[in-house]
Amino acid sequence: xxxxxxxxxxxxxxxxxxxxxxxxxxxxxxxxxxxxxxxxxxxxxxxxxxxxxxxxxxxxxxxxxxxxxxxxxxxxxxxxxxxxxxxxxxxxxxxxxxxxxxxxxxx
Amino acid sequence: xxxxxxxxxxxxxxxxxxxxxxxxxxxxxxxxxxxxxxxxxxxxxxxxxxxxxxxxxxxxxxxxxxxxxxxxxxxxxxxxxxxxxxxxxxxxxxxxxxxxxxxxxxxxxxxxxxxxxxxxxx
Numbered sequence: 715x716x717x718x719x720x721x722x723x724x725x726x727x728x729x730x731x732x733x734x735x736x737x738x739x740x741x742x743x744x745x746x747x748x749x750x751x752x753x754x755x756x757x758x759x760x761x762x763x764x765x766x767x768x769x770x771x772x773x774x775x776x777x778x779x780x781x782x783x784x785x786x787x788x789x790x791x792x793x794x795x796x797x798x799x800x801x802x803x804x805x806x807x808x809x810x811x812x813x814x815x816x817x818x819x820x821x
Numbered sequence: 822x823x824x825x826x827x828x829x830x831x832x833x834x835x836x837x838x839x840x841x842x843x844x845x846x847x848x849x850x851x852x853x854x855x856x857x858x859x860x861x862x863x864x865x866x867x868x869x870x871x872x873x874x875x876x877x878x879x880x881x882x883x884x885x886x887x888x889x890x891x892x893x894x895x896x897x898x899x900x901x902x903x904x905x906x907x908x909x910x911x912x913x914x915x916x917x918x919x920x921x922x923x924x925x926x927x928x929x930x931x932x933x934x935x936x937x938x939x940x941x942x943x
Contacts, residue, residue: 746928748929748930750866750930756935757916757933757934757935757936758858758866758916758930758933759933760921760929760930760931763921763927763929764929769931801865801866803866805927805928805929808880809868809882809883810868810928811868812865812866812867812868813865814865815865815866
């Protein structure tokens with residue numbers, strides 16, 4: 715199974731800050747990586763697919779990059795409504811696997 | 822509007838069975854692969870199972886293989902997960918999720934239900 719390691723597991727930042735989350739795969743997964751946002755008590759929401767493609771309707775302050783084993787998710791200017799846990803997911807091989815999640819809070 | 826509504830969760834004893842349902846609306850259900858993903862309390866997401874649009878292809882996580890069965894009824898726009906021999910470690914919120922592309926599987930989930938809680942405890 716492909717292991718996905720996300721870091722940090724949590725972070726606290728101020729409104730307007732640039733926030734960066736990383737996800738590392740245990741083997742080369744090309745660009746087969748998605749990012750989801752999960753607000754407290756809610757279902758996950760797709761934000762980024764195939765490492766860098768913004769899902770329709772998702773604000774442009776969210777972005778993703780990377781390929782191979784190392785990936786980055788960025789919120790360019792943190793907003794109060796971005797408080798959530800963010801999950802990466804590899805889709806290169808079954809079983810599909812997710813990172814452990816990064817909880818983002820407002821300082 | 823795409824809607825996925827899960828039902829069937831509840832409290833069950835270890836070794837027991839439960840059948841989850843997911844009612845879909847707002848899209849052509851028979852054109853999309855569907856999936857189950859679970860989340861144990863306070864934990865991350867875990868993929869459970871996937872089924873292609875015509876039920877020709879079915880996949881399971883090793884943790885549930887042989888105990889869980891995914892199925893669908895395209896005439897009823899419904900997805901199911903039959904869960905047998907339940908264990909404490911199966912306790913989780915179970916989400917049904919639609920594949921982003923049609924008709925093939927992209928393994929990317931663009932719509933999710935609100936989830937249904939399954940608790941396995943004596």
